[in-house]
Amino acid sequence: xxxxxxxxxxxxxxxxxxxxxxxxxxxxxxxxxxxxxxxxxxxxxxxxxxxxxxxxxxxxxxxxxxxxxxxxxxxxxxxxxxxxxxxxxxxxxxxxxxxxxxxxxxxxxxxxxxxxxxxxxxxxxxxxxxxxxxxxxxxxxxxxxxxxxxxxxxxxxxxxxxxxxxxxxxxxxxxxxxxxxxxxxxxxxxxxxxxxxxxxxxxxxxxxxxxxxxxxxxxxxxxxxxxxxxxxxxxxxxxxxxxxxxxxxxxxxxxxxxx
Numbered sequence: 001x002x003x004x005x006x007x008x009x010x011x012x013x014x015x016x017x018x019x020x021x022x023x024x025x026x027x028x029x030x031x032x033x034x035x036x037x038x039x040x041x042x043x044x045x046x047x048x049x050x051x052x053x054x055x056x057x058x059x060x061x062x063x064x065x066x067x068x069x070x071x072x073x074x075x076x077x078x079x080x081x082x083x084x085x086x087x088x089x090x091x092x093x094x095x096x097x098x099x100x101x102x103x104x105x106x107x108x109x110x111x112x113x114x115x116x117x118x119x120x121x122x123x124x125x126x127x128x129x130x131x132x133x134x135x136x137x138x139x140x141x142x143x144x145x146x147x148x149x150x151x152x153x154x155x156x157x158x159x160x161x162x163x164x165x166x167x168x169x170x171x172x173x174x175x176x177x178x179x180x181x182x183x184x185x186x187x188x189x190x191x192x193x194x195x196x197x198x199x200x201x202x203x204x205x206x207x208x209x210x211x212x213x214x215x216x217x218x219x220x221x222x223x224x225x226x227x228x229x230x231x232x233x234x235x236x237x238x239x240x241x242x243x244x245x246x247x248x249x250x251x252x253x254x255x256x257x258x259x
Contacts, residue, residue, distance in 0.1 A: 003095045004103040011107030022115045029069055029116060030123040036061055036187070037127040055128045059217040062124035063141045064186050064210040070113040070145075071152045074105040078160025079169045098157055098247040105153040113146055137220030141213045144228055148209040151236040155205070158243050164250035184210035189218060205235040 015022070037058045078101055081087045087097070121142070125131065132138055159176060163169040180186055184206035190198045191211075201207045212228035 004099060007095075007100050007103040008107035008110075011104040012111050013107075015108040015111035019115075022112055025069055025112070026115060026119045026123075029065060029120045030127075032065055033058060033062055033120075033123055033127045055130055056132055056218045058124055058128035059132045059138065060189060060214040061187070062120055062128075063138075063145055063214040063217060064184070066113070066116055066120055066142070066145045067148045067152065067209055067213065068180065068186060070109055070116050071149050071156065072105055072108045072112065073173075074101060074153060074156035075160035075163075075169050075173055077101065077104075078157070079163040079167075082163040083167060096247070098161060098243060098250075101160065102153060102157045102243075105156060106150065109149050109153060113149060117142055117145075132217040132220075134220040137216035137218075137225075140220070140222075140225040141216040144213045144216070144225070144232065147229065147232045147236070148213055151205060151209055151232055151239060154236060154239040154243055158239070158246050161243075161246050161250045179204065180206050180210065183207055185214065186210055189215060191215070191218075205239065208232050208235055 040057045121138075155176060156173075159169050159172045162172045166172070183190075183201040183204040185193075185201070189211060190201050190207060193201065201211070208228060208231040212224075212231060216225055216228070
């Protein structure tokens with residue numbers, strides 16, 4: 001096992017030990033689906049298009065929230081290391097600090113995702129009153145949601161590294177969170193957005209992370225599934241390159257500031 005694999009495995013074991021917190025997150029997940037499933041039952045009869053059935057909407061929300069709730073707030077740990085000065089000691093280790101933190105996030109995310117996907121999908125089935133019209137879309141959406149979570153972890157790591165300059169990375173995280181809501185289609189599909197806004201969202205990684213996965217339970221199409229998979233892989237690779245550049249710049253900033 002590689003060093004980063006060992007880091008991820010240790011983080012996964014620690015995450016599994018904190019099952020109480022994960023179950024609390026599952027409870028929150030269920031509450032979100034319950035509230036919006038009841039809301040959509042009231043709204044759906046007056047709507048048209050792919051969102052005309054409450055069942056599909058609940059499943060769409062289940063997939064998008066699976067990504068949003070499954071990804072740990074990795075940036076907080078990096079921010080604390082920077083603000084406390086612990087970063088200087090961690091940089092002396094024989095592995096890259098940024099990629100080690102990312103590996104930690106992957107391990108924790110894997111445990112969270114397993115619980116949320118298992119119990120969350122059961123909750124979605126209860127609140128929706130059944131499976132999507134074409135369950136094959138769900139079979140694609142769940143593994144793609146895991147891939148989307150890995151991409152979001154890369155973004156979280158970059159947000160954490162912004163603390164090298166800002167000390168407080170929370171504002172950057174809040175901005176990213178709003179982008180996730182708007183450009184990702186967290187609560188409602190991008191298909192009901194105005195055409196211009198939908199087009200703008202398609203040029204962001206958030207569209208692939210949430211809407212790209214969720215739309216498969218609204219309308220299953222293997223071409224759309226492969227397109228989403230390709231976009232997620234491409235965005236993850238691109239963001240990984242950017243992460244490496246940001247990390248090098250952050251080390252330079254630390255050296256200049258006498259860290």
